[in-house]
Amino acid sequence: MGGRTSGQVLLSPGQSARRALLSAAARPLAVATVVVCVLVMIGQGLWLKHGMETSWLDTAVDAKVVAGLGGHPLLLAVLVWPGEPLAFTALAAALVLACILRRRYGWAALVAISVSVATAITELVLKPLIGGTSWGNPFPSGHVTSVVALATALTLLLARTAARVPWLLRLVLALMAFLVAGAVAVGVIGAQMHHFSDTVGGAVVGIGTVLLTALILDLLRSAWHGHHRSEVRAHGPEG
Numbered sequence: 001m002g003g004r005t006s007g008q009v010l011l012s013p014g015q016s017a018r019r020a021l022l023s024a025a026a027r028p029l030a031v032a033t034v035v036v037c038v039l040v041m042i043g044q045g046l047w048l049k050h051g052m053e054t055s056w057l058d059t060a061v062d063a064k065v066v067a068g069l070g071g072h073p074l075l076l077a078v079l080v081w082p083g084e085p086l087a088f089t090a091l092a093a094a095l096v097l098a099c100i101l102r103r104r105y106g107w108a109a110l111v112a113i114s115v116s117v118a119t120a121i122t123e124l125v126l127k128p129l130i131g132g133t134s135w136g137n138p139f140p141s142g143h144v145t146s147v148v149a150l151a152t153a154l155t156l157l158l159a160r161t162a163a164r165v166p167w168l169l170r171l172v173l174a175l176m177a178f179l180v181a182g183a184v185a186v187g188v189i190g191a192q193m194h195h196f197s198d199t200v201g202g203a204v205v206g207i208g209t210v211l212l213t214a215l216i217l218d219l220l221r222s223a224w225h226g227h228h229r230s231e232v233r234a235h236g237p238e239g
Contacts, residue, residue: 061196091150114213115150138193142202148206149206149210
């Protein structure tokens with residue numbers, strides 16, 4: 001190959017860019033979004049810690065959703081279903097498997113890590129720490145955290161999918177994923193499992209965790225490639 005090692009081929013700029021989870025242009029927006037998610041969570045946490053379980057917005061939204069869906073238990077069960085642990089785990093596993101079969105291992109890692117971490121943050125950290133109210137630990141919503149995290153990871157994947165897949169199809173798929181997440185949020189409110197603010201909290205945890213995970217994985221990828229470039233330069237071309 002004219003003196004280029006397999007390592008140099010592996011580290012070629014074009015291939016390195018394609019492996020990035022976020023494009024260079026998207027990274028500043030991702031950082032800003034993570035910051036906003038953290039600030040929203042801090043604000044909601046302080047609100048709850050001061051004993052204010054609901055706001056006027058909770059009261060208004062909750063009442064409308066419960067009035068519209070409260071008498072339809074079967075519909076509520078269908079709406080909530082994608083956020084149930086078994087259903088969500090199956091959906092996440094299917095996406096991870098699809099990434100592996102297409103040899104998109106970075107994306108498989110993003111989905112597996114980010115959605116698991118988002119769920120763990122909600123269930124093991126935030127609910128015990130700030131979620132306690134007179135009716136349990138509903139904040140933030142674990143159902144919404146899970147499905148929004150999965151929808152966000154899928155959207156990032158679609159955004160970096162090859163251009164031969166029509167952009168309109170990718171947009172429709174991403175919108176459908178977030179529509180499902182929105183349906184779960186409506187379902188848990190209608191079933192009186194959560195307030196509106198609980199679903200907002202779950203959404204910001206899901207979005208923020210996925211974006212932060214993508215940024216970290218890209219940083220690690222960049223550092224790994226930088227290390228191997230240095231090794232290639234130090235040892236010189238072979239063959």
